[in-house]
Amino acid sequence: MKPTGKIVSLAALLMLSGAACSPWTSPQAGSNIYAQNCAACHGDDGRGGAQVPDLTGIAARAGGTYPQSMVLDKLDGYARGAVVYSDIEMPNFGDLLTGRLTRVQTDQGLSCPVPERIAALDAYLQSIQR
Numbered sequence: 001m002k003p004t005g006k007i008v009s010l011a012a013l014l015m016l017s018g019a020a021c022s023p024w025t026s027p028q029a030g031s032n033i034y035a036q037n038c039a040a041c042h043g044d045d046g047r048g049g050a051q052v053p054d055l056t057g058i059a060a061r062a063g064g065t066y067p068q069s070m071v072l073d074k075l076d077g078y079a080r081g082a083v084v085y086s087d088i089e090m091p092n093f094g095d096l097l098t099g100r101l102t103r104v105q106t107d108q109g110l111s112c113p114v115p116e117r118i119a120a121l122d123a124y125l126q127s128i129q130r
Contacts, residue, residue: 024116025102030124033117037093046128059129066126068107075118096121 023029034046038055042048046055059066076097101113104122114122 022102022116024100025104025119025123027120027123027127029117030120030122030127033096033121034124037096038121046125055125056128056130058125066107066129068104068122068126069110071122071125072104072106072112072114072118075121 034042035044038046041052042055048054058071062070096117097115100116102116102119103111104114104119105111
């Protein structure tokens with residue numbers, strides 16, 4: 001491999017590895033996003049209530065493994081339009097789909113480009129599973 005190719009390969013590797021540990025996609029960043037967009041309905045602790053789901057039990061309801069692909073699909077779907085759960089319509093959070101993209105390695109082995117704010121929210125949801 002030519003030296004130029006090695007430099008390009010190394011730069012690409014560093015960019016991808018940096019995305020995985022970006023402070024913008026951390027559970028801490030996701031906690032702030034959760035507080036601003038989700039806590040009003042799902043509660044500060046994520047346990048929901050009579051008419052909204054308990055977000056701390058996502059993995060338990062999926063047989064003990066956090067279903068990241070499904071969660072990312074739902075977050076993306078919820079952000080793109082109204083979703084009804086138990087006769088309550090989920091608000092539109094389209095602004096979460098804007099901004100920089102990062103790559104997320106999902107539970108199904110897929111590497112998907114995801115908006116950083118969605119990746120952060122997903123990381124936070126993973127961190128609060130019981």
